Amino acid sequence: MDIAFTDRELDVMAVLWEHGPATVAEVRERLADPLAYTTVLTVLRTLEEKGYVGHEAEGKAYRYYPRVARDAAGESALRRLTRKLFRGSPELLLTQLVSDRGLTREELERMRRLLDERLGTAEER
Amino acid sequence: MDIAFTDRELDVMAVLWEHGPATVAEVRERLADPLAYTTVLTVLRTLEEKGYVGHEAEGKAYRYYPRVARDAAGESALRRLTRKLFRGSPELLLTQLVSDRGLTREELERMRRLLDERLGTAEER
């Protein structure tokens, strides 16, 4: 299953993932860009139409909640990126990722540790 | 600088990165989806307008070549992904990447080796 958001939809999803279910007003407050109330509402309605969020009534307002996990969205995006930009090779992606000049030694070490753990528990296949 | 492609533009860029400069007909042949000749031409013209490809005459046709490296596009995309979906944390991204059940032990080992090398040559900061 393919999960894909437009830029603005992703901004809104990020708020829901980060802070949990929220009303239109709450989402609006947390967005970096100043958008009209109705604009945020429209984005949420679009997301709902696509099945990415749901809502339940709370007083006279709605509280929206994500219907897809951030993990699932991340995985889908990573897969698409790997396929389209890194010839399907996760290693190539990693190469690019760690070539980033901005990474600290600590980050790199934590990343290696991550791989160690993963290798430790991985089944042979 | 921010490099961003639409889905279809990315398909076309992928062909140019993979196989080098190509004519409209050549790009068209290599695309997975069957598109009209003029459709491919339009995409290439759009890419050119955006500065992502250039062309030079070859016989009566044009040969298009990428003006941005795949690396640069990959880095830009990875940065955007990290920021928007992984709270700015490359480790989180890696976690997601290696949680993919489809990775073989060999791939994981090569990835660890990659990090080892990177750590070996990394400057302290």
Added chain:
DNA sequence: CATCATCTACTATAACTCTAGTAGGAGGCG
């Protein structure tokens, strides 16, 4: 030379994205 295939340039259009306005309901307050 006349015709055919191929190529670019220009035009078109439906769908989607982004943003926001207007209308109307519903609750709270003086």
Added chain:
DNA sequence: CGCCTCCTACTAGAGTTATAGTAGATGATG
């Protein structure tokens, strides 16, 4: 009760994306 505020529903319009058709040039071929 009448008004103000906040909320959703519906509508709207500019811009972008995706796809492709038509027109006209140009080189190849019989």
